[in-house]
Amino acid sequence: MTDALFAPAAGPSTGPVGGWRHARVLSADHPHPAAVRLRLDVPDRVDHVPGQHYVVRLTADDGYRAQRSYSVASAPSDPAVELWVDRLPDGEVSGFLADEVRAGDTLEVRGPVGGWFVWDGSGPALAVGGGSGVVPLVAMLRHAQDLGVRERLRLAVAARTRTLLPYADELLAAGALVALSREDAAGRAAGRLGADDLRTLVGPGPAFVCGSAGFAGAASRLLVELGVDEGAVRVERFGPTG
Structure with missing residues (x-):
């Protein structure tokens, strides 16, 4: 990150x-x-x-x-x-x-x-990441695959282009929803991650959101508008130090 x-x-x-x-x-x-x-x-x-x-x-x-x-x-x-x-x-x-x-x-x-933004794979979860905010979600994905419970993790990631998305090949191969704002990706037209993307992923368990302050705020609001309980949204924001 x-x-x-x-x-x-x-x-x-x-x-x-x-x-x-x-x-x-x-x-x-x-x-x-x-x-x-x-x-x-x-x-x-x-x-x-x-x-x-x-x-x-x-x-x-x-x-x-x-x-x-x-x-x-x-x-x-x-x-x-x-x-x-x-x-x-x-x-x-x-x-x-x-x-x-x-x-x-x-x-x-x-x-x-850290102990708040963690997922041990024991139950279902949604994970949404933007840019290098996908990094902790890759750890979750790999852990789910190790445990043989890939279906428990619903995963959506976003970036401007594929080259700017860390672990892009791995995420695409695992079936993550990939939203690129400046390029088409895996049959999805270029555009920002939106409510239509997340609607089909909303479900039981916590929702982990990681990315820049702007991305994390927008994604969190979308999830709450889609019916995710605010208390179930766990957010980790990052940004350059001053």
């Missing part, structure tokens, strides 16, 4: 929590010129629940520190922790991770973190 300030809706924290670790970078590849996908070997790792995130902390030679939170894309069964990071033009952490980090490097990380 981008350099982000997470603002989850208020709620109980029930997820596992891990402390600071020195993780070894197993791979750092660039599916998009403005993004990096990191796979980390985290020693003595606490298994996460899909929807949680990790904090990455950088320390300069003069002692200055900067840290940002990034959602986990990997399933709990994955031996590595996978993070997707969008490179922001002025992102002091995302820029370093995207431009400088290589396999074999060491990163200081803390996680997993």
Whole structure:
């Protein structure tokens, strides 16, 4: 996810929590010129629940520190922790991770973190993500597939174009509803994610919404207008730090 300030809706924290670790970078590849996908070997790792995130902390030679939170894309069964990071033009952490980090490097990380925006696969759920807000939903998808309960997760994602949608091929192959505002996608004409897209996905269980503040607000309002109980909507907003 981008350099982000997470603002989850208020709620109980029930997820596992891990402390600071020195993780070894197993791979750092660039599916998009403005993004990096990191796979980390985290020693003595606490298994996460899909929807949680990790904090990455950088320390300069003069002692200055900067840290940002990034959602986990990997399933709990994955031996590595996978993070997707969008490179922001002025992102002091995302820029370093995207431009400088290589396999074999060491990163200081803390996680997993978060307990409100989590789904363990035990019941049905709807997940709606925009842009890099799809990353925690990919963890949910992978977990559902591992458990053999793919049908429990109803999934809708949105982006401007396919190249700007993280994990686009994986999401399309899994049958997610993909809405691209500037391109046709999987038989759907170009256009923003709307009520007609979400209407057929509304059902039992919580509704997870993740994306920019604008996307999360619009998607949440649509769900409530379609009859989803406001208390069932769990929102995680992100945006560039100041």
